[in-house]
Amino acid sequence: MKVYFIPGIGADYRIFKHIRLPEGYEARNIHWIPPYKKEPLADYAYRLTQQIDSKEPFVLAGVSLGVIMATEIAKRIPSVCTILISSIPLSTQMPLLYRWIGPLRLDRIVPVSFLKLGAIITHTLTIRQAANRRLMRQIVREGDSVFTRWALRAVLEWRNDTLTKPLFHLHGTHDIVFPIRRTNPTHILPRGGHFFLVTRPEAVNEFLRQVLPPLYYPAVPSLSPFWLLLTLCCPSLSPAAYPKPDSCFIKTGRWPQRLKS
Numbered sequence: 001m002k003v004y005f006i007p008g009i010g011a012d013y014r015i016f017k018h019i020r021l022p023e024g025y026e027a028r029n030i031h032w033i034p035p036y037k038k039e040p041l042a043d044y045a046y047r048l049t050q051q052i053d054s055k056e057p058f059v060l061a062g063v064s065l066g067v068i069m070a071t072e073i074a075k076r077i078p079s080v081c082t083i084l085i086s087s088i089p090l091s092t093q094m095p096l097l098y099r100w101i102g103p104l105r106l107d108r109i110v111p112v113s114f115l116k117l118g119a120i121i122t123h124t125l126t127i128r129q130a131a132n133r134r135l136m137r138q139i140v141r142e143g144d145s146v147f148t149r150w151a152l153r154a155v156l157e158w159r160n161d162t163l164t165k166p167l168f169h170l171h172g173t174h175d176i177v178f179p180i181r182r183t184n185p186t187h188i189l190p191r192g193g194h195f196f197l198v199t200r201p202e203a204v205n206e207f208l209r210q211v212l213p214p215l216y217y218p219a220v221p222s223l224s225p226f227w228l229l230l231t232l233c234c235p236s237l238s239p240a241a242y243p244k245p246d247s248c249f250i251k252t253g254r255w256p257q258r259l260k261s
Contacts, residue, residue: 006030008064009151010143018201041154045072074164084169093183102156112145168211
């Protein structure tokens with residue numbers, strides 16, 4: 001089954017380089033396309049669906065802005081499940097600061113080059129591994145400034161009150177972009193910042209192993225008289241008890257669930 005990954009603002013497919021999916025899943029990357037002038041985020045997300053093969057079951061996965069895009073896509077073409085990392089699925093969970101910036105249009109005053117510089121400084125100070133620091137600095141430098149400017153405005157104007165299910169949401173306790181107190185994740189990563197997808201990929205891969213079950217299923221025995229008698233005595237052995245191949249949802253313990261640090 002294909003898992004379509006959507007990156008964040010100013011990022012691309014390289015941010016998912018450390019992702020390791022469970023057996024039976026295939027990673028596919030959604031690439032940003034040029035936005036139309038004043039294009040609503042929901043309309044842009046729908047245009048991204050041209051990169052998705054909706055004729056077969058698929059999973060949507062996003063990080064940061066990619067989560068918002070995945071949420072809008074799932075409203076148009078239902079996925080098996082939606083995986084959210086370091087973001088919010090509802091516009092009501094937007095931090096209050098962003099709500100003030102929107103009406104005042106302060107995002108149009110700050111140059112994109114200044115935002116890129118801030119991102120580079122943040123990555124330099126918070127990412128320990130040199131290779132990951134170089135990767136993130138390169139991604140930021142090569143980011144499309146026109147797209148970044150549009151995306152900032154589109155997110156500030158985004159409105160959504162629909163929670164598509166099933167979904168699995170992994171959020172760090174130290175996320176300063178989308179503070180965890182504003183949202184309600186299904187899984188919590190202690191001491192995880194906004195960029196733990198890069199800094200702590202082993203935790204993300206463990207999360208994916210928990211929420212994406214193996215894509216193989218036991219053969220259903222023929223319904224012989226002996227088998228019918230056995231299933232009457234033990235219903236758990238009935239063919240109906242086997243998981244459905246097109247279902248991604250599995251119980252992952254108490255809600256929310258805290259991943260080991």
